[in-house]
Amino acid sequence: MEELxxxxxxxxxVNFFRVHQHDDVVIGMPYLLEKEGPYRPDCLTGTISVxxxxxxxxxxxxxxxxIRQLLKQLGETDTxxxxxxxxxxxxxxxxxxxxxxxxxPEFHISTPVVTKGVSVTSDSKRCYVVPLKWRQHDSSIVVxxxxx
Amino acid sequence: MIRxxxxxxxxxxxxxxERLHGNSLFTVxxxxxxxxxxxxxxxxxxxEVVTMxxxxxxxxxxxxxxxxxxxNPYIRILVVSALNDEATAIEAIEAGANGFLxxxxxxxxxxxxxxxxxxx
Numbered sequence: 001m002e003e004l005x006x007x008x009x010x011x012x013x014v015n016f017f018r019v020h021q022h023d024d025v026v027i028g029m030p031y032l033l034e035k036e037g038p039y040r041p042d043c044l045t046g047t048i049s050v051x052x053x054x055x056x057x058x059x060x061x062x063x064x065x066x067i068r069q070l071l072k073q074l075g076e077t078d079t080x081x082x083x084x085x086x087x088x089x090x091x092x093x094x095x096x097x098x099x100x101x102x103x104x105p106e107f108h109i110s111t112p113v114v115t116k117g118v119s120v121t122s123d124s125k126r127c128y129v130v131p132l133k134w135r136q137h138d139s140s141i142v143v144x145x146x147x148x
Numbered sequence: 149m150i151r152x153x154x155x156x157x158x159x160x161x162x163x164x165x166e167r168l169h170g171n172s173l174f175t176v177x178x179x180x181x182x183x184x185x186x187x188x189x190x191x192x193x194x195x196e197v198v199t200m201x202x203x204x205x206x207x208x209x210x211x212x213x214x215x216x217x218x219x220n221p222y223i224r225i226l227v228v229s230a231l232n233d234e235a236t237a238i239e240a241i242e243a244g245a246n247g248f249l250x251x252x253x254x255x256x257x258x259x260x261x262x263x264x265x266x267x268x
Contacts, residue, residue: 020252074164083160090158093203094251097230105235111157111205 005054005145006030008102009130012095013141017134020094021073028131033142040118044085046092047113052106056145058099060092061118066137085114095141118142149175150266153195155186155212156228157204161251165199165228168255174262183207187215195223197266199258200245202229202236210243217244224265228253 010027017025044067047059062070067084070091076083089112096109118140130141152174154162162179169176174197178189184206186198198216202209213225227240230251237248246265249257 016252019254071160074160075167076160076163078163086158086160090160093158094230097203097251098232100231100233100236105233105239107233109203109231111203 002145004102005143008099009058009095009141009143011102012098013130013132015098016091016094021070021134023073023135026133028133030128030130033127033129041116043116043118044088045115045118046085046089047115048092048096049110050096050107050145052108053103054107054145056143058092058096058141058143060088060095060139060141062088062091062139063137066134066139069135069137088112089114149173150197151175151177151193151195152262153178153180153186153189153193153198155180155183155198155204155209156201157181158201161201161228165258168258169262172259173266183209183212183215186212190216190219197224197262198226199262200225200227202227202231202240210239213240213243213245226261226265228258 013025017023043061043063045059045061047057049057064084067087068079071079071087092112100107127142127144132139150173152169154165154176156162166176177193177195180186180189182204200209200213209227216223225245226247226249227245228249228251232250240248247261249261
């Protein structure tokens with residue numbers, strides 16, 4: 001992954017957890033996705049489409065148990081399915097939106113689409129996975145930006 | 149108490165902002181998930197201050213800001229967005245917003261930003 005893209009992504013992720021959750025996240029070594037992973041029904045994924053200076057998408061996937069923790073850390077008592085989807089969508093939204101500082105005002109993001117499972121599909125060409133660890137929970141960001 | 153309307157497509161964010169103002173200068177009179185709903189609720193509740201997200205379906209925060217200012221030039225609007233570049237902040241201010249706060253933010257930053265815009 002191009003250095004600027006990785007820097008922008010890492011900065012956004014670290015900032016989100018530090019400010020929003022008052023806690024640090026550990027960023028694992030990014031790797032190129034080579035094959036489809038197993039379906040994870042215990043996870044939710046928030047996906048943001050990107051177009052403009054960069055074209056592609058970014059998704060954030062986390063297990064339900066972690067999303068519940070993220071909500072509680074915010075002081076949220078409603079851990080319904082709808083709110084869990086909302087939370088994972090908001091995480092994807094903030095991380096993507098914060099990348100605009102690096103890519104400029106023509107880095108346009110969509111509203112999040114939330115799905116059950118993890119966004120690991122076999123037609124994900126040249127997607128990078130950035131593993132994250134927060135309070136012993138594993139989650140991940142998968143990002144695909146079309147080559148310029 | 150100052151009447152506050154919260155506009156954000158994320159229910160989690162709306163509730164987070166609402167919780168912060170349970171015991172403060174503000175009373176939350178409306179909570180909208182997009183600009184169209186914000187315009188409708190503005191008519192019903194006449195808020196004095198608004199926190200406004202930008203990226204929302206139906207009608208975004210910039211357009212909603214312009215329309216609210218058009219209807220009531222005295223309304224105070226704090227744009228609260230994950231889009232953290234300078235050009236977006238300028239666009240929000242030029243649309244009529246009184247302040248711009250980037251997500252993620254701390255409770256103290258939100259409180260301070262709201263107090264700043266009502267002080268003007």
